[in-house]
Amino acid sequence: xxxxxxxxxxxRGAVMNDNQNMTEPDAAWGAPFAKRAWAELxxxxxxxxxxxxxxxxxxxxxxxxxxxxxxxEGVWKFGAxxxxxxxxxxxxxxxxxxxxxxxxxxxxxxxxGARLAALVEEAGGKARVWExxxxxxxxxxxxxxxxxxxxxxxxxxxxxxxxNSVINWMDGRMTNPVIWRARxxxxxxxxxxxxxxxxxxxxxxxxxxxxTAPAWWSLGLHGTLGFRITTLGIAFCxxxxxxxxxxxxPGLLHGVTNVDCWLIRGLLGPSSPAERIRALEESRxxxxxxxxxxLRGIERDLxxxxxxxxxxxxxxxxxxxxxxxDDERVDLARVTGLVEDAHRGILEAIVDLRTLARGIHPPVxxxxxxxxxxxLTTRSAIPVELVTDIPERPSDxxxxxxxxxxxxxxxxxxxxxxxxxATLEAVHVPGLLRVRITxxxxxxxxxxxxxxxxxxxxxxxxVDGRVEIDSPRGGPTTVTVELPSHA
Amino acid sequence: MRIVIAEDAAVIRAGLAEIxxxxxxxxxxxxxxxxxxxxxxxxxxxxxxxxxxxxxxxxTDEGLRxxxxxxxxxxxxxxxxxxxxxxxxxxxxxxxxxxxxxxxLLKDRVANVAEFTDAxxxxxxxxxxxxxxxxxxxxxxxxxxxxxxxxxxxxxxxLALMAEGRSNIAIADRIAVSERAVEKHISNIFTKLGLPPSxxxxxxxxxxxxxxxx
Numbered sequence: 001x002x003x004x005x006x007x008x009x010x011x012r013g014a015v016m017n018d019n020q021n022m023t024e025p026d027a028a029w030g031a032p033f034a035k036r037a038w039a040e041l042x043x044x045x046x047x048x049x050x051x052x053x054x055x056x057x058x059x060x061x062x063x064x065x066x067x068x069x070x071x072x073e074g075v076w077k078f079g080a081x082x083x084x085x086x087x088x089x090x091x092x093x094x095x096x097x098x099x100x101x102x103x104x105x106x107x108x109x110x111x112x113g114a115r116l117a118a119l120v121e122e123a124g125g126k127a128r129v130w131e132x133x134x135x136x137x138x139x140x141x142x143x144x145x146x147x148x149x150x151x152x153x154x155x156x157x158x159x160x161x162x163x164n165s166v167i168n169w170m171d172g173r174m175t176n177p178v179i180w181r182a183r184x185x186x187x188x189x190x191x192x193x194x195x196x197x198x199x200x201x202x203x204x205x206x207x208x209x210x211x212t213a214p215a216w217w218s219l220g221l222h223g224t225l226g227f228r229i230t231t232l233g234i235a236f237c238x239x240x241x242x243x244x245x246x247x248x249x250p251g252l253l254h255g256v257t258n259v260d261c262w263l264i265r266g267l268l269g270p271s272s273p274a275e276r277i278r279a280l281e282e283s284r285x286x287x288x289x290x291x292x293x294x295l296r297g298i299e300r301d302l303x304x305x306x307x308x309x310x311x312x313x314x315x316x317x318x319x320x321x322x323x324x325x326d327d328e329r330v331d332l333a334r335v336t337g338l339v340e341d342a343h344r345g346i347l348e349a350i351v352d353l354r355t356l357a358r359g360i361h362p363p364v365x366x367x368x369x370x371x372x373x374x375x376l377t378t379r380s381a382i383p384v385e386l387v388t389d390i391p392e393r394p395s396d397x398x399x400x401x402x403x404x405x406x407x408x409x410x411x412x413x414x415x416x417x418x419x420x421x422a423t424l425e426a427v428h429v430p431g432l433l434r435v436r437i438t439x440x441x442x443x444x445x446x447x448x449x450x451x452x453x454x455x456x457x458x459x460x461x462x463v464d465g466r467v468e469i470d471s472p473r474g475g476p477t478t479v480t481v482e483l484p485s486h487a
Numbered sequence: 488m489r490i491v492i493a494e495d496a497a498v499i500r501a502g503l504a505e506i507x508x509x510x511x512x513x514x515x516x517x518x519x520x521x522x523x524x525x526x527x528x529x530x531x532x533x534x535x536x537x538x539x540x541x542x543x544x545x546x547t548d549e550g551l552r553x554x555x556x557x558x559x560x561x562x563x564x565x566x567x568x569x570x571x572x573x574x575x576x577x578x579x580x581x582x583x584x585x586x587x588x589x590x591x592l593l594k595d596r597v598a599n600v601a602e603f604t605d606a607x608x609x610x611x612x613x614x615x616x617x618x619x620x621x622x623x624x625x626x627x628x629x630x631x632x633x634x635x636x637x638x639x640x641x642x643x644x645x646l647a648l649m650a651e652g653r654s655n656i657a658i659a660d661r662i663a664v665s666e667r668a669v670e671k672h673i674s675n676i677f678t679k680l681g682l683p684p685s686x687x688x689x690x691x692x693x694x695x696x697x698x699x700x701x
Contacts, residue, residue, distance in 0.1 A: 300546065307571055308496035314598035315502035319509065322600050
């Protein structure tokens with residue numbers, strides 16, 4: 001298990017590094033007006049008020065336990081805002097840790113409480129045997145699994161009922177490590193943000209002031225800022241100091257920003273193995289449910305489609321055969337009509353089956369994702385420009401997922417966006433397959449719980465990928481799906 | 488006969504209506520879901536209702552549940568449940584009603600138009616029509632396996648055909664023996680299984696089904 005986690009985390013690291021390479025080509029020292037320096041300056045100025053507000057929110061809420069629980073969601077959101085700013089402004093992509101949730105805790109009434117408790121603990125859950133009454137309280141193991149364990153060991157369970165929902169709610173939030181680490185982050189971020197402000201003000205404003213000291217002197221301003229400019233000579237001596245400050249600014253700020261990024265990765269990301277396991281369990285559950293739902297969908301399509309058509313066909317042909325066996329008079333026109341109907345029905349059934357088969361696995365995908373996407377885009381309802389750069393093939397599972405993501409997104413574009421044109425890009429760089437669809441439609445696409453995009457995002461997350469949506473009202477919409485090369 | 492059809496696939500609904508009209512039956516209503524079926528049966532009082540098991544909204548067994556409800560509310564209406572799969576549990580649910588005028592057939596059986604319309608006639612007359620698959624499922628799942636194993640192969644065939652709801656003449660026709668021989672086989676079967684003798688086709692079938700279902 002530990003090994004698996006290490007591999008999974010390493011993969012996530014690979015995806016992240018690649019992102020950084022893209023967005024920060026060069027953070028050289030002494031380039032006060034370089035793009036990266038501006039980005040870091042912007043970041044320092046934006047996050048200062050955020051951390052002030054966050055600390056102002058967090059500190060009073062430390063007063064009592066129930067307040068810890070009540071503020072958990074808010075703290076999580078401040079953390080999310082910090083991750084968002086780090087990603088938007090610095091390209092530092094830190095995946096979100098699991099949101100605070102109510103702890104699933106329930107009461108199991110059974111005569112053999114001690115035995116069941118031992119089984120639960122053995123399976124990785126927590127169990128507390130009741131005092132005075134026969135039963136156990138169970139945490140961290142789904143009820144279905146407990147029932148399974150009990151059935152295997154022949155322990156009779158009389159009743160399973162959920163624990164008090166208020167206590168479950170508190171339990172999941174009060175001591176949630178994700179939230180406490182986020183609080184620690186803001187505790188450290190506030191002085192760091194102050195340092196950032198000092199560097200920004202000192203190096204940029206101070207640097208500019210000293211650099212232009214002769215001008216101030218000539219205007220008759222003998223200002224202070226450390227040195228009293230009494231002669232033009234001193235003013236000129238301050239020029240190099242100003243230049244030095246200006247050029248050292250980006251480096252110092254970069255240092256502060258690096259510390260911040262390091263803190264974000266350590267305190268605002270999903271770092272502990274336990275959390276990683278929880279995230280993996282969640283994504284595994286999604287993957288399993290998704291597979292079951294897909295099979296159910298295929299069964300439904302077959303039942304309502306080809307199967308129904310074939311039954312209808314057998315009726316037509318059965319009737320036709322009966323007409324032909326009529327000894328007295330064969331109604332040729334009627335028989336011909338029936339056979340024609342049957343023939344038409346067969347063609348429809350063939351088309352139906354073909355569509356369904358392709359929906360299960362497009363055969364052309366065996367030739368590679370690029371070829372499969374060509375077919376996909378030519379079948380699209382609106383014109384799609386295709387750009388592919390896939391020098392090396394990702395694993396089968398990833399290719400399949402990329403294909404179906406692209407298919408689903410293109411269907412969305414054709415159905416909902418009102419776009420007249422779309423671009424589909426599929427680029428594979430070592431470790432990362434990126435599929436991006438841009439359309440010129442009306443925009444406004446969002447992740448709605450239970451919606452199609454959300455389902456897609458869940459499936460992608462199950463293989464450690466991610467989906468990003470950029471869709472302002474009025475358009476254009478860009479949806480990016482990033483998948484690790486191997487799942 | 489006056490018939491109500493409940494089937495959500497339009498192609499099959501149309502096909503059934505075509506076949507039955509051709510045979511001189513009257514389709515008094517053709518509906519696509521269980522609620523509409525119950526309303527149609529209450530309003531039109533047909534001789535037989537043909538009911539698909541899987542219908543909207545949940546596409547599981549609403550047809551079957553509607554069929555059982557109809558049997559309770561309108562015992563005189565014959566019910567043919569038909570579906571693309573045979574589920575032994577559904578058959579057991581239907582047979583648990585312990586009454587005639589029911590049938591459970593695979594949709595494929597419609598292809599043999601004569602047999603299909605024959606089954607409907609039987610159901611309308613208070614008889615039964617069970618798919619051979621239902622019968623073999625019941626025979627396999629029966630807890631009386633040891634008693635069944637004492638039957639000869641020929642007796643086994645006769646039992647299966649009887650369970651499908653066929654009359655002595657039809658059985659004789661099917662296995663190409665005289666009606667007299669069929670009667671003899673049946674009396675042997677009843678003796679071996681310890682069932683009370685009965686002369687009516689229909690009561691005999693019910694006895695056999697009750698035996699297989701328990």
